[in-house]
Amino acid sequence: MAVGGRLGEEHLRDERLDHRFKGLPPDADGRTVAELAAERRSLFTGGFTTPVLALSAESLTHNLALLETYSERHGLAFAPHGKTSMSPQLFARQLEYGAWGITAALPHQVRVYRAFDIQRIFLANEVVDAVALRWLSAELDADPGFRFICYVDSVRGVELMDEALRAAGGTRPVDVVVELGAGDGARTGVRKEAECALVADAVAATGTLRLVGVAGYEGEVPHADNDNVRAWLRRLTALAAEFDAAGRFSGTVDEIVVSAGGSAWFDAVADVFAEIPVLSRPVLKLLRSGAYVSHDDGHYKRLTPFNRVPAEGALQPAFRLWAQVISRPSPEQAFVNAGKRDAAYDLDLPEAQVVRDARTGEIRPARGITVTGLSDQHGKLHTSPDAVIEVGDWVGFGLSHPCTSFDKWQLIPLVDADGTVTDLIRTFF
Numbered sequence: 001m002a003v004g005g006r007l008g009e010e011h012l013r014d015e016r017l018d019h020r021f022k023g024l025p026p027d028a029d030g031r032t033v034a035e036l037a038a039e040r041r042s043l044f045t046g047g048f049t050t051p052v053l054a055l056s057a058e059s060l061t062h063n064l065a066l067l068e069t070y071s072e073r074h075g076l077a078f079a080p081h082g083k084t085s086m087s088p089q090l091f092a093r094q095l096e097y098g099a100w101g102i103t104a105a106l107p108h109q110v111r112v113y114r115a116f117d118i119q120r121i122f123l124a125n126e127v128v129d130a131v132a133l134r135w136l137s138a139e140l141d142a143d144p145g146f147r148f149i150c151y152v153d154s155v156r157g158v159e160l161m162d163e164a165l166r167a168a169g170g171t172r173p174v175d176v177v178v179e180l181g182a183g184d185g186a187r188t189g190v191r192k193e194a195e196c197a198l199v200a201d202a203v204a205a206t207g208t209l210r211l212v213g214v215a216g217y218e219g220e221v222p223h224a225d226n227d228n229v230r231a232w233l234r235r236l237t238a239l240a241a242e243f244d245a246a247g248r249f250s251g252t253v254d255e256i257v258v259s260a261g262g263s264a265w266f267d268a269v270a271d272v273f274a275e276i277p278v279l280s281r282p283v284l285k286l287l288r289s290g291a292y293v294s295h296d297d298g299h300y301k302r303l304t305p306f307n308r309v310p311a312e313g314a315l316q317p318a319f320r321l322w323a324q325v326i327s328r329p330s331p332e333q334a335f336v337n338a339g340k341r342d343a344a345y346d347l348d349l350p351e352a353q354v355v356r357d358a359r360t361g362e363i364r365p366a367r368g369i370t371v372t373g374l375s376d377q378h379g380k381l382h383t384s385p386d387a388v389i390e391v392g393d394w395v396g397f398g399l400s401h402p403c404t405s406f407d408k409w410q411l412i413p414l415v416d417a418d419g420t421v422t423d424l425i426r427t428f429f
Contacts, residue, residue: 066315084293254282296317
């Protein structure tokens, strides 16, 4: 246990392995995570069973370092979205690589973060659940070092928050930012600046909430392109300046929070946030991109801002799903033992990248092999005449969409380039 009774990474390393964790060696049952990691087994010959998802240690470290450097270069604080991995071990790595804190989407996620002593949390949603707010109020009172910020996007939401927090009887106000909606038909958020002012006034009328800034998500801008996204971001930064000029931030606020930034437009966020004028107090320019931690071989590979600014660097896909060929019913078909329960499929199907020969252990490119469909536990492959693949071979797949890759696995082997498993990454979905 960590200081104050919270869990630490040692708690995860002491967890005993058993049937709950797919893909792990059956003969590791009863060992702790730390004991299995210390054995430094091979992913391919050390008893791991297919399907098994692997996370590249080298690519993970590269991605962590790249976003740390990028944020520092552009004067941004960084609170990566933790919903991507829901892994306290990765949160710790992100904080080691300069993250200001971790972003959450739901109160349950905040509870996970707090269990592992995350001290700064940005909740990119409005919270109107009275039970969650009572818990939050108690958590704030119990730990003076805990910094928490969440959205407000309606007067009614402010009323519900105030009611629940007054009933909770806490002594610390909850810091909030007004969420500016990305446009008509977009997700949450106040649609018009005049309505934002009404929400801010409602916050000011409470004793339980404290307005500390403005925020939103540019990924929801309708017909998102460079011009439309930047136009919306300038509305967001102008709103912060207007609130400041109108004295809407109380005298107890030390810094003004301006936050945006998914994984597709953080270059635009960096550029527009650099234009924020001098305000009455320092501005915390908070970026929240989360998918970078593993990146991918599909959706984010196409969308990453580093495609537009290659001089800034490049992220590396860190996931590879390994599955075994279990059927070769015709020259044009093969089936592997991984499907929707194992692989992200909501944005793109997996991409066959390499084949590990069951006879020789040789790893070769997956030429002429295409994934054409997934069922729950099977992957359907089309094989062209030049494809070299047979029953028993392992196929390594690239995945699209980190968020729906992490959530299918409770323990993910962290693997060096030579296939050595050096750790196991625990997730909490």
